[in-house]
Each structure stands twice: as C-alpha cells, then as structure tokens.
Amino acid sequence: MTIETPSYLHGLSIADKVSKLTAFIGEDLDARSAHGMQVTGGCYLLVARSPDSPVAQALRAHAARLSAMGIHVRAIFSEVDISKPAQLMAPFSMPSECRLTRDPRLLAAHEQLTLTPTCTWVGDCMRREPGKRDALERYAPDCAQTGAHASRSFESLWRATAPLHSMPPITAALAQMPDMLAAEGLPYGMRRQ
DSSP: OOOOOOHHHHHHHHHHHHHHHHHHHHHHHHHHHHTTOOOSOOEEEEEESOTTSHHHHHHHHTHHHHHHHTOEEEEEESOOOTTOHHHHSOSSSSOEEEEEOOOGGGGGSEEEEEEETTEEEEEEETTSOTTOTTOOEEEETTOHHHHHHHHHHHHHHHHTSEEEEEEOOHHHHHHHHHHHHHHHOSOTTOOOO
C-alpha cells in the first residue's frame, strides 16, 4: 500500500531543510567572525543534485555574507538545465567553480557541504528526490574524520566531472552571456574540454 504525502508537506519538508542548512551555514560564518577569521578567502565544497537543491538554496541565502568574507564555492551538480540561463550562472555571489556529473553512476554520491575541515553536512544520494520526508541528513559540526572523508570524496568527484565553466557572479554573467555564446559557438555552459 502506497501512502501519498500531501504536496504541502513536501514543501514544508524542503523549507525545513533549507532553514536548518541556512542556520548551519550561519553558525559557521558567525564562528569565523567571532574568532577573527575574517581574513579574505576560504572555500566551501558543495555536492548537490542541482542549483535548486535545499543545500544550494541555503548557500544563496548567505551569498552577500560569503562575498563580504571572501569565501568562494566549488560546486558539483548532477542536474543543470541548460535551457534555463539562471541555472548556468553562479548560484552564489562570489565567483564559483562549478562542474557537472556526466556519469550516471556518480548519482549514488551523497549531497554534501564542507564548510571547514571539521564542519560538514551530508545529505541523501543525488538520485533521490529532495522532497522525501525520510531523506538522510547528517550534521557534523565538529568532526575531523567526517570532514576529511567529505573532502576526499569531493576531490575524487571533482576529478570525475566535467567543468560547466568558471562562473562569474550573476550580474557579470548576464552582461557576458551574449559574448560567451558567440565566442564558443556552443550551447551556453557546454564548454569544450
């Protein structure tokens, strides 16, 4: 017997995930500020199903703060709709490097966000629909072992994925889009290797 969950519960589930992840990222940014880690630079590592995934939405909620603190994002997505220009632009305010998985076997990888070597979030695998209420979600705010594993996993996935392109912030990308399309003669975002 299949039990259907009303659609508003799916929305609440995603909104709840975004809210929790936004708070998790905010805590890291607050800790950096409190401990004088305002030094320019830093990098968050993201593996997500798409730029619309709850974890990517949570990062976008902090885009201005990430930019002010000089933190850029290296992101790997398994789904990017090239017919939607908004999905081909940097989902965050700092310049981002984004890659796309082309091998369907990589969909078994879990979504993850590494904020520091000891602060990581791990979500469900990328092939699973993000609106599922029983989706896996683990927060590791102070675990060097989880952070090291997540960083190694990210770097392995990074090597196995294809670059979308180095993505400038949204405002710069909008201005460059016609030139980029004409220069490459390829569909936007599908750059030659």
